[in-house]
Amino acid sequence: MPDDERRSSLRGWLSRVGASLTGAGGDVDPGGSGGDAVHLSKALPRFFSAMEARPAPVLLDLGPVIGGNVSLLGDSLGCKVYIDNIFGDPQRASRDRRESEDCSGIGVELRHPDDSIDGVLCWDVFEHLSQAAASKLVLNLVRIMKPGGMGMAIFSTERAPHPQFVKYSMVDRQHLRHRVTRAAVPPPRVWTSRDVQLLLTSFAVDESFLLTHQQRETLFHKSAAAGHHPRA
C-alpha cells in the first residue's frame, strides 16, 4: 500500500474512532469523559417523565449500584430506589456461567411484595440470562410492578467485540455513560426485535428505539388490567 493511501486509510480510521468517542450520529459527550462513551437516550427522559407523574415512586434497579444514578433519581424524583443487582459481581457471574452454561443459578427471584414497584430499570440484564431465566425474571416483574408501572430495558442488538459487561451511568436525564467492563466470557444472547417482543408479551410495550450505537431501548408497562400475578 502506498504511503499516501496508508495515511488516508489511517485518517479514516481515526475519524471513525473519534466519531465513536464523541458520539456522532445523535450522541454527544456532555460530560467530556474522554473514555467511556456517552450516548443520548431516547427512553430515559420518558421514563423520568412517567415516574414524575407518580407520587413518591418506588423504583427497582436491577443493575450494579451506581452512586450517581441513585443520587440523580433521588434528587429528581424524591423516590425510593431498591438496588437488586441480580448478578452480584458480573465477572464472577460470568465465570460461573461458563462452568455450567446455565443461568438457573442466578437469582432472578425478586423478593418484593406484589404490586409494589412503580418503575424498573433493566439494563445489561437480559443479555446475560438464558431465555428461561429471562422469562422467569419477566414473570417476577409482572408480579411486583404496580398496574401502570413502567419498565425500561436495554438490549444489545449485536455481539460485543470483546467479552464485556456495561454499567450504565446517568449523566443527566437524557444521556447515559456506557462504562464497559471486561468479563470472562462474551454475553450469551443478542436480542432481536422479535425476541424482545416475545419476552415482553406479559407487558404492554410502549416504545422501542433502535439507537445508532446498536442498542435497543424499550419502554413497557404493566397494564391496569393485569390483575393476576403468575408465579415464576
Added chain:
Amino acid sequence: MAPESTFNGGKQADRGQALIGRSVVINGELNGSEDLTIEGQVDGKVELKDHTLTVGNEGRVKAHVFAKSVVILGELVGNITASERVEICENGSVDGDIVAPRVAIAEGAHFRGSVDMQKRGQSASSGLAGTLAASSSRATA
C-alpha cells in the same frame, strides 16, 4: 449499655472526636451527643441524633443506625436513618436500607438494599419523615 458522651472502652480520636478502637467489641445500644468513629465492632443499635457516625476502615457494625450524618468506610449491616446525609466511600460496604435526604455512593463501594430519598410528606412508610431536612439542595459525590 447506653453510654452518654464518653463511650465506654473508647478513646478520643483526632480533633476531639470519640473513637471506638479496633480491639473494642460492643453488644448493645450506643447513644451519644458527639461525633463518633467506630474502628471496632458494634452489634445492636447506634443513635447519635445530631451528630456524625463514621464507620472507619476497620469498623464492623451490625446495627440500626440513627444519626445526622453517616460515613461508611468499613462494613455496616443494618438500616440507616440519617437526617442529613449518608456517604458510602470507596471500599465501604452497606447491606441494609437507607433513609436520608442525601445519599452518596462512591465507585467501588458495595451496597445492597434500598435508598429512600423521598421528600418530606411523600413517604407513608418512612419513620424519618419528621426529621428529614427541609433543604432541597442535594449534592452528592
